[in-house]
Amino acid sequence: MDIWEKLRLEPERHRVVALVGAGGKTSTLFALAREARAAGLTAIVTTTTHIRPHPRLPLTGETDGEKLRALVDAHGVVLCGRREPTGKLTLAAAVETCRRAADVVLVEADGAKMLPLKAPAGHEPAIPPCADAVVAVAGLDGVGQAVEAACHRPERVRALLGAGEGHLLTPADVAALLAHPQGGRKGVAEGMAFRCLLNKADTPARLQYAREAAALLAARGIESAIHSYTEEERGGLCWF
Structure with a gap:
């Protein structure tokens, strides 16, 4: 239970886990399921x-x-969704129905267009009310890049950070985005556990960025985990 333990989540208590943010949600979704x-x-x-x-x-x-x-x-693990014309899946059974049918339910509750970082739009994220925990994911490969290159909804990211065009992202920016009530914490209701996953810490520089961001989150009372997936693990295709 490596990822569960890193996030300090317990499947017996945190039976419905919603993933938001960017930079590794799908990999984490399938890692938790595996x-x-x-x-x-x-x-x-x-x-x-x-x-x-x-x-x-x-x-x-x-x-x-x-x-x-x-x-x-x-089957042990089932993917529940309704196929759309695009080939992607959307919600089929209500999350509460899923909760009654399985020990744990892992929910992708946000989109990021495959970018490392994001700030949610007005209609995002789609956290189910029955969620026991929310994990906000961020990709450390966004650090050092301009907001416009690394972020989904860059105009919202700049607004939350108070940054101008061309701003180069820092570990402090990652922590600020994750901790912001209109960023990673948006839609997290009282009673839901909140955790951050600092992903793609796969080089010495990114590991240092992750440690800096984790310390800033801890100063705000937010628990976080540092992780990286191998190339084979990304997307979760190798685990089933």
């Missing part, structure tokens, strides 16, 4: 926005709770 299954738990992976289907996980658009539970019991 670790839960390895621990003998069942899991549903779903989305309140959009997600690409996993080629080796059973896919269902089932919305009936009993039928969904039977599928989960048969």
